[in-house]
Amino acid sequence: MLSKKYSVLAVILLVVLAGISYVIVSQQFTRPIADEVTTLSENSEALRKIKLSEEANFPSPVIQLQQTLTHGLIEAERVDLPLLSGELAEFSQKNISEEYPSPPELEDLKQRLKKLQSLSQ
Numbered sequence: 001m002l003s004k005k006y007s008v009l010a011v012i013l014l015v016v017l018a019g020i021s022y023v024i025v026s027q028q029f030t031r032p033i034a035d036e037v038t039t040l041s042e043n044s045e046a047l048r049k050i051k052l053s054e055e056a057n058f059p060s061p062v063i064q065l066q067q068t069l070t071h072g073l074i075e076a077e078r079v080d081l082p083l084l085s086g087e088l089a090e091f092s093q094k095n096i097s098e099e100y101p102s103p104p105e106l107e108d109l110k111q112r113l114k115k116l117q118s119l120s121q
Helices: 002-049 061-077 088-095 104-120
Strands: none
Touching: none
């Protein structure tokens, strides 16, 4: 009978200690969440107070900086290649060596082209 009382007392003591430890642990984990909620609410109030521009036509400094950087990046990526800028004929004529005779079809086409150019002028 005495051992039964001790075992019931031990179970009750164990339940009480488990409850106390649960309360302590839950309070430690809820404090940072409450701090984050207050920080977020303070930040949202600060964001509501900020006005970037009264007029829609006048960009904010951040938008203006983004536009300037984007324009600069686009200009930096442009590459001036003679093949892409319309100098293809000049480039190809410089690279053709005179060692090889041109085929007769090509000579015929060149003569026809000269005739057409002279007629168009």
